[in-house]
Each structure stands twice: as structure tokens, then as C-alpha cells.
Amino acid sequence: MADIHDDRDEAVAPSTEVATVDDHSAAAPATAVVRADRIPNPGFPPHRPRVTDLDPKKEKQAERTISALFLLSIVGSVLAVVAYFAFPIDQANPGSVRLNNLFLGLGITLALLGVGIGAVHWSKALMHSHEEVEMRHPTRGSDESRTKAVEIFSQANKESGFTRRSLVRNTLIGAVAVTPIPAVVMFRDLAGDDDPVALLKQTMWDEGVRLCRDPSGTPIRAADVTIGSAFHVIPEGLAELEYHRIEEKAKAAVLLMRLPVDELNEDPAKADWSYDGIVAYSKICTHVGCPVALYEQQTHHLLCPCHQSQFDVANHCEVIFGPAARPLPQLPITVDDEGFLVARSDFRDPVGPTFWEINR
């Protein structure tokens, strides 16, 4: 491997005196201290032969072990194919998937590890064990090739007039810089024509829309909501939506809870948003949008399982812990003539994560 020797280096065979560190570094050591009385590199230690180098019996044994490992690998491949057919997936028996996975996997494992361990053992026990030395050379090209490279560039420059014809060059750079712009514009149709900001500020809820159970879609009577209970709620009609059902649900999901009226601390301006201690809040976390699904009825706290934001239902769902910044929006509700809970309007505040235009 000494074909591209630079004349400053001399080939170093093991156990000769070796060159010191700052030998070929013409570059400045800067803050490194170069001491004159550094301890010299002692050179290569004497080679220690392996047991397989000394004892022909051990060598033979290693050879047998390696072949045995390769043979084992073949057995593994065969076993994998056998397992593929011997452990079919039986539709009626889910446990068959596990067996198929296990035995097919173990067969393949054996096939792979046999080859791998065998090859590594071969290299370690039998292949030539003397370390070899290759000289390094400065990474920079030789002065000759650097000069040549500069020549080529200047020749190319002269032949093309790249620097001389600056108008041509500058207009070219300008033109190339502008070409990607159509590509950027073309991404506009990744989505439709609506204004996402407007979409984010409205949900399916509207005056008179009944509160229904998720996922069955059956309406909820106020009388069914006992103190301490919580309902996962979707708007009436959502379950039947043909189009945009999941998108609507991602905004309209609501949690319905009933608290003892005296424990519910209500904003006087929103006093008519609840009904007899029954309150409805958006289930979509105002942090980054996970469903705030855990309700602790003793403390009236809601907990978002994704990032542990906690909201106090008794106090307008204000944030009491965790990274959320806005209270969960409240859905104003009342009861219709048949005793079912209905919305009085859409949410008055946008649901879900905060965005730039949320307060505009």
C-alpha cells in the first residue's frame, strides 16, 4: 500500500524507530506545546503469536469450529423454511402468528449468526495476525496538482470570460437563483382553496346541536349526567358525516362533566353557559392538540396524557400545571324541550393549539 509515497515519508516496518507526531505537519500547532524532551515513541512491541499459530492441533480445531458454524448456518436456513410451512398462520387462532414469528425468526437468526460468528472467528483465529502499517499523507493535494488545478480554473475563466463578462455572469446567477420559484409556487395546491385560519376558528357546534355520546352518536339527556360523571361527546350528525368526519371530530370533541353547583366557580358573564352544574369543555388540548382524556372527579382536574397539562374544571378550565397556555374553550350549553343537552352556539374561542392569528 505504499504506492503513492511522498518522499518525506519513509516506509516503516514494524518495530523500527517511528517518526514523531509533528513530523509532517507544516501547519502551526498554535496553542499546542511542542516539547523537545518528549518521550519518544517506543516503536512496535514484539508480536505475540496466538495459540493457533503455535499449536497445529488448535489450528485444526479452529478450522473445524468455523466449518461447524457455517454448517449450522445452513441448518438454520433450512429450519427457517421448514418453520415457514410448519407454522402457518391459522385465521382462527391468533397464537399461530406468534409461533410463526418465533420459529421463522429463530431459524433466520441461526442462519445469520452462523455465518457471522464463523467469519469473525476465521479472521481472528486463522487469518494472518500481524498488524500492518500504512503511511498517512497530508490530505491536501500535492503542490503540483494544486498548481495545475488553479491553472485549469484560470484557463477556464479565460476561455469563458466568466469574470471578464460580468454582465453575463451576473444575469446567469440571477436567472438560476430565480428558477426554483415556480417550484415553490407549485406547492400551493398541496391543500385546497379554503383559508386555514377561518377553518381553525369554527367547528360543527352551533345553536341547537345536540350533545351526543362518542362513538355511538346517541343524544344525552341532562338527567343522565349524574354528579361526578364525565362523558366523551361529539356533535349530533358527526357520526353520519360522509366527508371530513375525522377532521371535524378533531376540532369538535368535547368533554361533559357535572360538578356540584357550589363547587363550580363560574364567570358571571358565562353563567348561562352551563346547565345545573353540567359544563362542556373542548377536549382538544390548547397545547399541541392531544385529547385531554383523563378526568379526576375528586379534584375536578383534567389531565392531558401527552404532555401533562392540567386544567381545573371548577375554575373555567384554567391551566394549573404543564405546558399549555390557554384554558380549554368552554362550549355554551342548555337543554332543549325534550330534555336533551344542546349547544347554545359554537365555541366562542378557537379550540386546539395556539397559532399566530388566534387572537385576531
Added chain:
Amino acid sequence: MSTTTTAPSAGTATQAAPSTGMRFTGWAANYIDERTSASTAVKTLGRKIFPDHWSFMLGEVALYSFIVILISGTFLTFFFDPSMTEVEYSGSYVPLQGIPMSVAYHTALDISFEIRGGLLMRQVHHWAALLFVASVALHMLRVFFTGAFRKPRELNWVIGFLLFVMAMALGFTGYSLPDDMLSGNGLRIIDGMIKGIPVVGAWISYLFFGDEFPGTQIIQRLYILHIMLLPAITIALIGVHMLLLIVNKHTQFAAPGRTNDNVVGAPVMPTFAAKAGGFFFIVFGFIVLIASLFTINPIWNYGPYDPSPVSAGTQPDWYIGWADGALRLMPPNLDWVIFGYTLPMGVLIPTVVMLVFLALIAVYPFLEAWVTGDKREHHIAERPRNAPVRTGIGAAAVVFYCGLWAAASSDLIATHFRVTLEGVIHTLQFITVVGPFIAYWITKRVCLALQRKDREMALHGFETGRIVRLPGGEYIEVHEQLDDYERWKLVAHDEYQPLMIRPDDNGRITVRQRVRAGLSRWFFEDRVAPVTQREIEAQKH
């Protein structure tokens, strides 16, 4: 390229009757070489030397697990359909029968339950992905702590850094594809973070998802990124990474006979090739073994994505944990409203902090090179103790990362150890903010102490455990000197001293120089000088 090879087949043919196999090999080699000049490549690379150390294996694990990912992933693409069209489940997994779900989730279930070996390949793919990111990260730590990013390898460090980012991106896009409840909530979080971007957040989210969240496009879009664009970039980066490895040659640890000007180890053909090739099979076999024994990502337990339910104790794959944890550690109520526009700082601060952290990782080699002003090439991997400040910085970064990472399990830590959730969060906030400084200080002290111990050992030898009573009644423990080979590892490192502030040509001291001198003092003020020959000589008398 005009490579003149000496009249090839003629020479071999006249030598003592080779076997049919040999004749065929010779003919084939000649055939290929006359069309590709492959012999030049063999001549250049065939006996290239690779030094040996267990830690050099980490990068190999990364490369091999990536190949396993390509192989298993290709199998999965034959059966997976990334469509979000809604269908009713009709497969053999009873608990989900009749439930509406996307085609993507359906086919992911079919791979698990209807196709023999499908579950195995899914699990191989997922386990290999976890191992890939882990080995990339460990490989980076090895390179960092041994200073193997120094000249001439700074650019390869940046490429490796990009590969780390690619690994996380590939992991996240892949993890989202089955469209199950867990990964859907992961996407929901991404959506929330995108919406928080100032000015354009709502629009980027709308365009990315092709509609309001979740839309019907996102899985297909992520699929294209996951199986085409990101792998293509990753493969290209790996190619350049390997090419630069060959150009720069591998670093080696200090050992007798090894210098900055040579590389000592095993040649590619045959020893290194056998070892590395065998190791690929071992890594592959190990991944398949795990995949056949341990379940990973049981999507059938989670159900299809639905924006309303969520399970408690959810966690992302490990490499996304630090991002999730960063979100969890923010204190409440940080929406800033400026001129009516809203900045959700609770989301923006962690995002910016993570981006700055990644940027610092990417540019670290250039910062250190500027501070030390060292323009020499470095091919000897440093022992971490011999660069105490760098090692301290690394330890600080690790503690910071791990604090964020642990925060992604804050709820599980709380329930598992029966402590309050608030307590866990506050503790981890402390660990991520103050912990790095403590870790830096302790690590630096430990490094210096280890250097002193090395010095002591180089000068006075090691304790033999043999206690001798002197004629005067004094007891001493006999120390035995190291031989020159053993000592070399302890004394081979360079010593650095802080930069002196000197006026420039105009007699001025620039701010830039002051900053550099300050940083240089920080790096090298506390140091232990390596043992010199004179000290050794003095010791002998």
C-alpha cells in the same frame, strides 16, 4: 483513464496447470478489468489498513442496521398501502373486526396477521430502526469524546451530523405510517408544533396535511418521504461519509509504534473484510433474534387513529423522546400576544432550544478549531481525559439531552415510582437547566484527576500490592515501573496552553482576540503536563 495492465490472462495460463475454478476466476477477473479497470480499485483499496478498537464498531453497527432496514423495509413495501381511504376491518384479528379504519392501518394489520413472516419483518424493521439511531448517536459520542472530528475530519463530522438528523426523520416518518392511534397522536403533536410557527404556522400545517388535521393525504406524503426521498439522501450521505473515511483514513488510538503519520491495523483483504462482513451478519442475526422474541409497536392494541381517545402513558420511539420531553418541561401560560398576534412560547422555546442544540453539535469542530488555532492534522484519537474541557462539554450535552429524554416518560416515572408528576417535572427541569453545569464541573475534575493518576503511574509505576518492611521498621508498598510500551499510552498526548493576547499589526487588541483568548483560557487553563523524558530520567536516579 489509461491504466496499462500487463498482458493479463497469458501470464496465468502458462503457469503450472491451474484448476478449472482458477481458470474461470482468472477469465472473469480479466473480463471485468478490461471493461472497468477494477484492478486499480483493488490495488488501491484491497490492502488498505483499518485500525482496531471496540469503539470503532459503533459506526459499523449503524451502517449494518441501516442495510437491515433497507432489506426489511423493501419487503414491507410489497404489502403496505399508504392510502387513508376508510374501510371496514375484515381481517382475522377479532377485536377490530367491523371497525372503520384507513387502508394504511388495515394493510399494516394484514402484514402482522395474514402474511407469514410479515410480523417478523415489521419487527425487524422497527428494532433495526431503533438500533440504527442508537448506534449513530453512540458513534457520534465516540467521535466527539476522542476528538476524532478534528482536522481533517470536520466536514465528515457535519455529514455524520446530517445522518443523525436523517435517522430521526426517517424514524419519525416511518413510525407514523401505520396510522394507528399512537402514531396519530404523534402527528397531532407535530401539527400543534407546526401551527405554533410565527406568521405561517396555520398555513404550513394546512399545506402539509393537505387539509385540516389530519386530512386524507398525510400518510401518503410521509410514505414518499420515508421510502424514497429520505433514504436517497441518507444513502448519498453515507456514500460521501465512507468516501471521506477512505480519503482521511481511520483514526487510531495512541499505542506503541502508532504515530500521527501511520495507520496500523488489519488490511481490508482478507482480515478486515472477514471481520466486518461477519459482523454485518452478527448485527443482522441479533436484530432478527430480538424481533423473533420481543414485540415492538403492537399497533393492533392501539386501534385506528381517532382524534378523541388517547391512552395514558404514551411515549414516542426513544429518539423522539427528547423532543417530546422538551415540550413537557415548559412552565404553563406562555402565550405571548404582540400587536394582536400570538406566539405560543411554550412550543416555540423548546423548538428553538432543540434547533440551537443541534446547530451547536454541527459546528462544534469549527468552534474548537478556532479556539485552539490548531491547524495540524490529527489522526490519533485522544483519550477523553486528556481533553478535560471538551469531555466536560460533552458530558453536559449528554445530561441535557438525557434530562429532556427522561421527561418524555415523566408520567410513567411518576406512576412507577409513586411520586408526584409535578415533582418529577420540577426535578427534570432542574436537571436540564442546572445538571449540565454540574456534569461539566464533575467531568472536568475527574478528567484532571485521571491525568494526574496517569502521570503518577508513568513516573512511579503501578502498585504491586507487595508490602516490604525496611530495616528501619518502615513499611512500603513496592511500585513496579511500566515498561516503555505500557507507558506510551499514558504519555503520548499533546499539551496545550492558553493563547496569549498579543496586539495585531496596528498595535490593537481586537475583541475577537479577547474572546478567543478567553475561550482558550477556559479550555486549557487547568491542565496536567504530560511526563517528559527528563522527568523519567530524573526518576531513574
